[in-house]
Amino acid sequence: MGEMASSWMMGAAQLRRVAVSGWNARWAPNAARGWPLAPMGAGVLHAKGMATMGPAVTAALEGVVKRDPDQPEFHQAVREVLETISPVFDRHPAMAELLPLITEPERVIQFRVPWRDRNGNLQVNRGYRVQMNSALGPYKGGLRFHPSVNLSILKFLAFEQVFKNSLTTLPMGGGKGGANFDPKGKSDLEVMAFCQSFMTELSRHIGQFTDVPAGDIGVGGREIGFMFGQYKKVRNEFVGVLTGKGIEYGGSLIRPEATGYGLVYFVQEMLATKSSSLKGKTVLVSGSGNVAQYATEKVTQLGGKVVTLSDSSGFIYDKDGIDAEKLAFVMDLKNVKRGRIEEYAKKYRSATFEAKDASKAHNPLWAVKADVALPCATQNEVMEEDAKNLVAGGVQVVGEGANMPCSIQATNTLLANKVLFAPGKASNAGGVACSGLEMSQNSLRLSWTREDVDSRLHNIMKEIHHAAYSTAEEYGAPGNYVVGSNIAGFLKVARAMNQQGA
Ligand SMILES: NC(=O)C1=CN([C@@H]2O[C@H](COP(=O)(O)OP(=O)(O)OC[C@H]3O[C@@H](n4cnc5c(N)ncnc54)[C@H](OP(=O)(O)O)[C@@H]3O)[C@@H](O)[C@H]2O)C=CC1
């Protein structure tokens, strides 16, 4: 038996992101930062009596890498799910047949996006929409505008989105899109020109009953507004084809807050299982965009103290905590002035700024002593060294606000040290859940109050927590939210695919 097979024999309860060095070495030469290269063993949890990784899972994983060897983030996301759902196939062997289907997008659209900059020069970017799975409803998922955008990143995000949307309890399939466009440093007119060109093409492929995009990194209210306006012009229809819209033209109250608030609601539920709460806890938050801002707001409202925020140039540490007034400064800095987080340390004497040093194996933000950590910036931002630092600093809970911010080794390190760990597809699902509520309001031609939407969001996060928690117990991995989320998310999609004659 080869190294690959013997590693997989260790069982699905080993959680996601388990290292399988043989498989990795053979098929993933261009592996993502954080791709598992460490041998199995120390740091990996074991559960007795779990099923072995079957040939269908092996074949599906190999197939994914063989088909697209240059898509490491997509491989990482697929592995995380497939390695934990094996026990499902002991109970439902026929479902294994679906693996090659769920790991292949239903459709990938790629297009050029020409636009003119402030000097009248022609610029060309590359736009995409990955329509991953429509078993549960219209494709649903954000658009990312960032220079790093490529098919590997969008396929990983779209794949995660399928199971995340399944967990929300709402009827939404999964998709993701975006462009390698960098809004940083661009004028409003340049961003508008880009968004209009992007939507001119995308409008052919989306629709309120087909595919409903929203925001993600680099796409906020401004960009959604420009794209909605262009869709309306091109299609001559005013419909809920995007979510995250302005309140004035069909947006939902609480959508801007929803991902950050939802994350904190989920963490509250996790702490409650240990008869604990956020009150008095010190919290690390990374990023300073949409998710980070509202996670900070909710933590503070619940009596916790957020002491860090970051952006791609570095992080600030404020020993006194980021209270409501300081957060208002951050929101103005980031959402209006579009400035750098370093400005915070110039304004508040209680804070220090440390510039990002890419040569370091760890990010000093995660070495700050804290009870709770909420990575809310981007994928693979918490590496193994960072996880060790978090553990050394006494962290009790890590909740992923971003999509896949923890590398495989980082996750394993946290789990092995009995840190409560929430995978993004469960803990950051509040954003897309609220988008689902925006779609419902658009269909009803009604607007619900802030309190109504917030209470629905809160209930959905409780339900997601319950589904992840109880499914983990049912499948013999109590307290393992990775196993619970992946299995609960997969089962609903798989049943729907089977019923539709997949
Ligand atoms: N918005 C939403 O509703 C949802 C978002 N998410 C996920 O949450 C994360 C953050 O999204 P969101 O807050 O909307 O995005 P924003 O664009 O509002 O903010 C992103 C933040 O992350 C930082 N960041 C981005 N890329 C990097 C990088 N490579 N290295 C360091 N810092 C980086 C940005 O810094 P800088 O400005 O310097 O680039 C910024 O502070 C993403 O993973 C996204 O997929 C998940 C669910 C829903």
Ligand SMILES: O=C(O)CCC(=O)C(=O)O
């Ligand atoms: O609100 C949405 O449709 C998408 C949110 C998103 O992109 C995500 O959950 O990662």
